[in-house]
Amino acid sequence: DAKTTQPPSMDCAEGRAANLPCNHSTISGNEYVYWYRQIHSQGPQYIIHGLKNNETNEMASLIITEDRKSSTLILPHATLRDTAVYYCISGGYQKVTFGIGTKLQVIP
Amino acid sequence: NAGVTQTPKFRILKIGQSMTLQCTQDMNHNYMYWYRQDPGMGLKLIYYSVGAGITDKGEVPNGYNVSRSTTEDFPLRLELAAPSQTSVYFCASSPNRGPFSGANVLTFGAGSRLTVL
Numbered sequence: 105d106a107k108t109t110q111p112p113s114m115d116c117a118e119g120r121a122a123n124l125p126c127n128h129s130t131i132s133g134n135e136y137v138y139w140y141r142q143i144h145s146q147g148p149q150y151i152i153h154g155l156k157n158n159e160t161n162e163m164a165s166l167i168i169t170e171d172r173k174s175s176t177l178i179l180p181h182a183t184l185r186d187t188a189v190y191y192c193i194s195g196g197y198q199k200v201t202f203g204i205g206t207k208l209q210v211i212p
Numbered sequence: 213n214a215g216v217t218q219t220p221k222f223r224i225l226k227i228g229q230s231m232t233l234q235c236t237q238d239m240n241h242n243y244m245y246w247y248r249q250d251p252g253m254g255l256k257l258i259y260y261s262v263g264a265g266i267t268d269k270g271e272v273p274n275g276y277n278v279s280r281s282t283t284e285d286f287p288l289r290l291e292l293a294a295p296s297q298t299s300v301y302f303c304a305s306s307p308n309r310g311p312f313s314g315a316n317v318l319t320f321g322a323g324s325r326l327t328v329l
Contacts, residue, residue: 200260
């Protein structure tokens, strides 16, 4: 699996958009980008994934650069319940490994 | 669908004891995974399985054993518990169809918190 790099922590004001970046410069052409989040000590929860095109679902949007070397997860209107650790993964077949993720703190 | 079910949720072991963490999924997923998460850290892959009868080591396999006799079950065995194995353990499954057949989204269980004293 391709290695990813994320900032260890970020703050976001409640109601504002949270933009979480991820670098995956070694991603291969057929490898997807996935985002998961982990609230407190619960099991990680899938958010969204993408290959080349930008994606949107009810939880978030995923913007992937044209060269596919980086992506941004966007939570359009962050709430206090979005405070969590967010993990970006690229590849994700066979040995699916997680980094330390980005700890997002949503501030009232 | 129950998804991925892990038991027990909590367990305290004495050093040297053995135990098995159970994991069951009802989604007919072929891939299953075991992770451990130490306080304040990310998830580390212990073992994974690509189907019944096939398992492989992850990043931190020492001190653990697994088996996969059925599609549904993927138990994780600790033979001689050590304090270093105090952690939260997560099981996950996915309908992995390979790198050229679409995305591989993991579904996680709620976790099993293990303390070794």
